[in-house]
Amino acid sequence: MIEDLTTRVDGSTAEARQPADPRRMTATIKTLARRLGADDVGIAQLNPQFVYAHVGRGPEPWGAPIELHHRLAVVFTVEMDFAAVAQAPRLPIAREAAHQYLKAAQISVALASHIRTLGYPARAHIAGSNYQIMLPPVAHDAGLGELGRMGYLSSPRLGGRIRLGGVTTDLPLVPGRPIAFGVQDFCERCRKCAINCPSGAIPxxxxxxxxxxxxxxLDIEQCLRYWRLVGTDCGLCMRVCPFSHPGTLVHRLVRAGVRHSPIARRISIAGDDLLYGRRVQIR
Ligand code: SF4
Ligand code: SF4
Structure with missing residues (x-):
């Protein structure tokens, strides 16, 4: 299905351009993305450094130079099911990743299609090497999360237990700003993903x-080698990360402490080890 959707990531733009007040349009697009199933949505000024050089998977020909000049990106997160992530590196996490990639692709294609009906160009960027932009740094610029030790975007509510989707466009929108809620400082001391990574890919x-x-x-070649060995996309780092825990009252309180207090960060690292163990057992 994702392969089929690659033929629908772009299309013709309506001739009549609707007037768009950037603030109101930003609110409308964010609401639409949430109604379509996104968890959190942000807008980024598109940094050309985060645009790939050559086409991966269609509809454009493989290897052709990428010509993408949109000014903005609408980026969003979708949640990965905790029960599936908790079984990493076994098959359920790979099935869940595929499921959420499909959901993100459907949301992106629908959003881009809607923007084009307003008279503005828009391209969806979907899984399976169809992306023309690197989503994690763009999502960081949009204020959807911080980049942590394991290389994923860590979102305030779900940590790294997310997948990303995005649309680039020239629709007038108001870009967000990067956020910080203690992840980088927490990662300095935690190192749990690095300790548990079976391939040694995380420094x-x-x-x-x-x-x-x-x-x-991240040593991406080492990581990918382990994926080939186990036949799934592993995800142990996502499983063990303290920010990936479900949003129970206790975890929400801990996150609030982590956001505001370096002391709370130190205590919660010790608490996480006590409750969940420093090393996970792979059965
Ligand atoms: S091998 Fe597994 S734990 Fe290590 S970086 Fe890759 S996905 Fe994460
Ligand atoms: S497991 Fe710890 S070190 Fe790794 S990304 Fe999560 S918080 Fe950072």
């Missing part, structure tokens, strides 16, 4: 500078 030391950005660079 356990300090951040390093990669092309001018300070980050924990």
């Amino acid at each position: 356990s030391g300090p951040r390093s500078t990669v092309r001018g950005v300070e980050k924990w660079p």
Whole structure:
């Protein structure tokens, strides 16, 4: 189904352009995305550094240079089911990832199609190498979360237990701003994903500078090698991350503490180890 949707990521734009007040249109687009099934929605000024150079999977020909000049991106998160993530690296997490990629693709295609009927260009970017933009840094710019040690975007409500979707467009919208809620500081001390990563792909030391950005660079080849070994897309890092826990009252209170207090961050790392263990058992 995702393959079929790649033929519908773009299309003709209505000739009559509807007048669009950026603030009202931003609210409308966010509401529409949520009604279609998105968990959180943000708008980013599209940084050309986050546009890929060459086409992956269609509708344009494989390997052709990408010509994408949209100014803005609408990006959103969809939630991954906790019970499925808790079984990582076994099959349920791969099935859940595919399910949420499909949902994100359907939302993106519907959103882009709606924007084009308003008379503005819009392209959906969907899973299966159809993306023409890198979604995690764009979602970061839109204020949907912080980038943590394991390389995923960590959202305030669901941590890394999300998938991302997006649409690029020239529809007048108001961009958001990056947010911080303690993830980077928490990751400095936590290191749980690095300790539990079976391929050693996640660095356990300090951040390093990669092309001018300070980050924990993931060894993607090592990660992918492990995916091939187990036959799923692993996700152990997502499973063990304290930010991925479900939104029970206790976890919501802990997150509020983590957001505001460095001391709460230290205590909650110890508490997480006590309750969930420092190392998970893979059965
Ligand atoms: S998906 Fe698995 S192998 Fe890849 S970084 Fe996460 S824990 Fe490591
Ligand atoms: S497991 Fe810990 S170190 Fe890894 S991303 Fe989550 S909070 Fe950061």
